[in-house]
Amino acid sequence: MSSPRIAIIIYSMYGHIAKLAESVKEGVIAAGGSAKIYQIPETLPDEILAKMHAPPKPDYPVISVDQLAEFDGFLFGIPTRYGNFPAQWKVSLVAGARRRHVVAGDLITPRQAFWDATGQLWATGALAGKFAAVFVSTGTPGGGQEATIMNSLSTLVHHGIVYVPLGYSRTFTQLSTLTEIHGGASLLFFLPSFFLYRGLI
Structure with a gap:
């Protein structure tokens, strides 16, 4: 039997989730799995990221939603945004190709968020029965870690992905x-x- 193939899929604006992902990868490998770290596409333009003082992205490949069905399980690294996914994960600003938004005084053309691009996978049940866990990072202790994980469950459940909690054992x-x-x-x-x-x- 081959080792389970795990995709560690992250979004990391300031590097905290990327650092956690490296430790998570070590744990998967130590447990006998194979793991690779991917990042989701950035939805903000470079000029907005510069105003936010965001450093360059880590050197991980950007995953396409078409690749998800290739894996046995997922570990999602999510930075908390008000106790939920940040927009790059879940909030699609694209209601039409011509729609534009003003952010910080600049006109930007939004891009589609990661989960919002998985409609075809949902329609075909391509991710049903796969396993997933979530790891998060917040700016403060008690800053929404549990809320972010709980809020991610709805998305996983809609896809039929089985959530695996850390547990106390x-x-x-x-x-x-x-x-x-x-x-x-x-x-x-x-x-x-x-x-x-x-x-x-």
């Missing part, structure tokens, strides 16, 4: 540590306790 210690404060919910508990201790409330 091998990561319980890392996921359940209470050695540091993490996320906003922790502060909701910590701050009232702090103020009570100080006699401020």
Whole structure:
């Protein structure tokens, strides 16, 4: 039996997801799979990316949606945008070839987002039964990691892709540590306790 072929598919504007993808690839190979990192097409023009101070893209091949059916599974690397996919993944600005949008004072011609280009694969069930997991990066602790993953499930389910969560079986210690404060919910508990201790409330 051959090792499963895994496509690690990412979008990485500032390099954080790309760095995670390299570690993810090492893990897939260590577990006996074969993995290759791909990136999805950029939808923003170079002049807008320059205004955002985005560095050059990593040197990964750009995947076409036509290649997806070749793989046994996927690991999607998604930077969080307000607890969801960024536009390059999911929000197609193309309602017609002639439609144009103003971004940061400039007129741009939008391009089709990755998932929005998979309609034919969905119609034929080409991705049904394949497996996928998601890894994310946010700008802050508790900045929408779980929300981004949950919001990605709708897309996976529509394609019949089986979501594989990280789970606790091998990561319980890392996921359940209470050695540091993490996320906003922790502060909701910590701050009232702090103020009570100080006699401020």
